[in-house]
Amino acid sequence: MTQDEMKRAVASAARDYVAAHLPAGAILGVGTGSTANYFIDEIATIKERLGGAVASSEATRVRLESHGIRVLDLNDVEEMEIYVDGADEIDGGMAMIKGGGGALTREKIVAAVAKTFVCICDESKQVTTLGRFPLPVEVIPMARAQVARELGKLGGVAKLREGFITDNGNLILDVHGLTITQPVALETQIDGIVGVVTSGLFARRGADVLLLATARGVVSRTRAAL
Numbered sequence: 001m002t003q004d005e006m007k008r009a010v011a012s013a014a015r016d017y018v019a020a021h022l023p024a025g026a027i028l029g030v031g032t033g034s035t036a037n038y039f040i041d042e043i044a045t046i047k048e049r050l051g052g053a054v055a056s057s058e059a060t061r062v063r064l065e066s067h068g069i070r071v072l073d074l075n076d077v078e079e080m081e082i083y084v085d086g087a088d089e090i091d092g093g094m095a096m097i098k099g100g101g102g103a104l105t106r107e108k109i110v111a112a113v114a115k116t117f118v119c120i121c122d123e124s125k126q127v128t129t130l131g132r133f134p135l136p137v138e139v140i141p142m143a144r145a146q147v148a149r150e151l152g153k154l155g156g157v158a159k160l161r162e163g164f165i166t167d168n169g170n171l172i173l174d175v176h177g178l179t180i181t182q183p184v185a186l187e188t189q190i191d192g193i194v195g196v197v198t199s200g201l202f203a204r205r206g207a208d209v210l211l212l213a214t215a216r217g218v219v220s221r222t223r224a225a226l
Contacts, residue, residue, distance in 0.1 A: 006122035006213035011038035013211050013218040014084050014120045018043060021116070025051040027077050029110045030064060031085020032057040032103040035120050039084055040064055054080060056110045057103035058167050074110060083114035087121050087207070088133045088200070094119070094207040094223050095183040099136030099200030102166050108198050111205055119207035123214045130180035135190075136161075136200035137173045143195025144171055150193045151175050154186070170197055 001009065022028060030040060030053050040060065043050070044067035052070040054077055055061035061071050085107055087096040096119060098104050111117050135156070139147045148158040156175035164172055180186055183203035190199040210221040 001213070001215055003122055003124065006215075007035045008038050010120045010122065010211050010213035010218050011035060011042045013213075013220075014039050014118060015042035015046065017118060017209070017211065018082060018084065019046050019049065022049065022081055024049050026081045027051050027054060027072065027079065029054045029080050029083030029085075029114050030056065030060055031083070031107055031110075032060050033086045033101045035086040035122075036060065036084070037063060039120060040067065040069075044069065054110055054113075056085065056107040057101070059101075060103075074113065077113070080110070080114045082116045082118060083111050084118045084120060085111070087119050087125055087202075089125055089127050089130050090119055090121060090207065090210060091127055091130050091183070093183075094210060095130060095201070095203035096206060097130050097133050097135055097200050098202050099138070099172070100133070102136070102161070102164055102172055104136055104200040105138050105166065105168055105170075105198045108202065108205070111202065116208045117205065118209045118211060120211045121213070123212055126212060130183055130201075131178040134159075134174040134176045135178055135180070137175060137190060138166055138168070138170050138197040138199075139173055140195050140197065141171050144173065147193055147195045148173055151190070154178070154189065168197065
């Protein structure tokens, strides 16, 4: 299968997972990116089961609404059973790098509310050690240079994502050259830098379920099985 075919296959598998595990009328969290877009198209076929969806970005909100799926503000949601989203990288401990599409902060907020985080991606995203994909860090604009200097002290080279503003009105620094052997510790350290909104490390709240598209089909892993 091509990478695009694998994305479509894992999106279909995620729809089946939602159909089997999401109680009728429950709220579904939906991520951002190319694989998430395929997933949105798939869940349109079972939208009657959904009580609504929470979108992790404006782009996702628009796509959900184009299919007639009701989008709710997260502040109006007390419980969320499942959040489905992709990853730019995922390691063997289910820690991820996310934020290639720039929606990392909202993705992290929605993931924090969900009982189950389902990561959907193709096998090219699976790595032994995180860091080959540049780590996105969302920053307050006035803190850009200071945060870049602090990230440099951690061994990375922070480059401004030119011409990009997040849905929150902030900037993205993409950090190159990191070898992330302790993702939880690094996430805590980066998120503690003054001026950082959040990093694209999803380690403290990693995935609970991984649906991984391979050339041989979609395979499933759970955190409990690790």
